[in-house]
Amino acid sequence: MRDGRIVAERYRSGEDWKWDLSLGVVDFGPETLHDIRSVSKSVTSLLFVLPELATVIAIAGGSYDSADQTSTASAVLEAILA
Numbered sequence: 636m637r638d639g640r641i642v643a644e645r646y647r648s649g650e651d652w653k654w655d656l657s658l659g660v661v662d663f664g665p666e667t668l669h670d671i672r673s674v675s676k677s678v679t680s681l682l683f684v685l686p687e688l689a690t691v692i693a694i695a696g697g698s699y700d701s702a703d704q705t706s707t708a709s710a711v712l713e714a715i716l717a
Contacts, residue, residue, distance in 0.1 A: 644665065646662075646663045646664045646665065646667075647663060648660055648661065648662045648663065649661065649663065651663075652670070653670065
């Protein structure tokens, strides 16, 4: 991504699964649907752990303020997504 636009993409062939059922080798492309359950779990976990992570970072940096924990978590999320 550059300036909010996709500048490069690459798609390959590979084995795909639906639950425990192999769908065989699939030619993946921009229109190929994907099972995102694992990604969803990862993003949800990140959102739950973010305030704790922000606290650890703030304490390590010597700038912890419990009243400012929400804005610290927001700053960490922005840095991760940048």
